Amino acid sequence: MLVFAASDKGGTGRSVTSANLAYQRALCGDDVCYVDFDFGSSTSAAVFDVPEADHGVAEGGLHSYLEGDGGEPLRLDVWQRTEHPVLLSRPRGSGRLVLLPGDANGGEFATDEENLSRCVDLLLKLNSEFALVIVDLSAGRSYAMDMVLAATARQAMRNIQARWLVFHRWTRQHVTAAHGLVFDRHGILHTGEDRGHDRNGLSGAIRFVRTAVPDLESLLWSQVSPAQAAWMRWCDKQLARLAARLGVGGGRVLGTVPLEPVLQWREQLVTEEDVFSNQIANKDTFEALEELARRLTDDTYWGQP
Secondary structure, eight states, rough: OEEEEOOSSSHHHHHHHHHHHHHHHHHHOOOEEEEEOOOOOOOHHTTTTGGGGGGGSSSSSSHHHHHHHSOOOOOHHHHHOOOOTTTSSSSSTOOOEEEOOBBTTTOOOOOHHHHHHHHHHHHHHHHHHEEEEEEEEEEOOOOHHHHHHHHHHHGGGTOOOOOEEEEESSHHHHHHHHHHHSSSSSSSSHHHHHHHEEEEEEEHTEEEEEEEEEEEGGGTTSSSSSHHHHHHHHHHHHHHHHHTTOSGGGEEEEEEEOOOOOHHHOOOOOHHIIIIISOOHHHHHHHHHHHHHHTOOGGTTTTTO
16 A cells, blocks of 8 residues: 655655554564655655665655656655664564655756656555555655655556555644645646546545644643633634635544643654653554554554445
8 A cells, every 4th residue: 555645845754654564564464665756855864863875865856756866766664764762672573664765956847758757666666565554745845745646556566555645733723724736726636636646546545644633631731821811722623613614624644642741842653662762752653653553554544344
């Protein structure tokens, strides 16, 4: 299965959440590939603590491959190349966890027939090799988004299962932006239809993920004043109404990741050790990521037969 991770704004937690989903699925025994299509800011390797590709790679990046400037794109085995103290020893029963990094000096580029064909070939090859392929796209209505919409509309990919996650924070601006990325004239649905997708089929493959959502019942907010607590609850209700009106309400939300202090300070994988041994991360965050990872391929949450 292919999963495309998108967001209309930066700072939504798209990359760090997607990386955690890849990690969670690998822990469950799936062979997982994480593909960095954020061409203008190739930093996903930092989440996996793979320092040689923290800001992309000098040779063998995805940008170069798609532009025809090199051979097959570089693959990094996260279990072998990471400096993360927990991931250094591959957990028993885990699947492969492979990262395809972008270029250190890459940037957005328009889609043409040659790089589109390379994109199709790459996605077909990875889909046949891995149980799950997560493609992290550039924020906004990017060339990367246009490329994968065009690629997945090709006849060769019509039978490949693909799903979309649209990430947004729980604020008025982010809810509105997430709606625009999917439903506006140059959003995913219109662009996908222009490239040859069935609009209803594409719509059914899109779900929203809310990140950094405050849990108003948690101890984190127990010290706020009564006026602040009342205002926060009012905002939460207003946001729920806005999301429902814009078509990004609860029925289309695949999962919610709570506000996590660890992720505010450092974009990283959240491990069991962080929760139970180091006690720096919240159990609710780890469990939310576990559940979201399971739902990625569970048809119950996608309205599929």
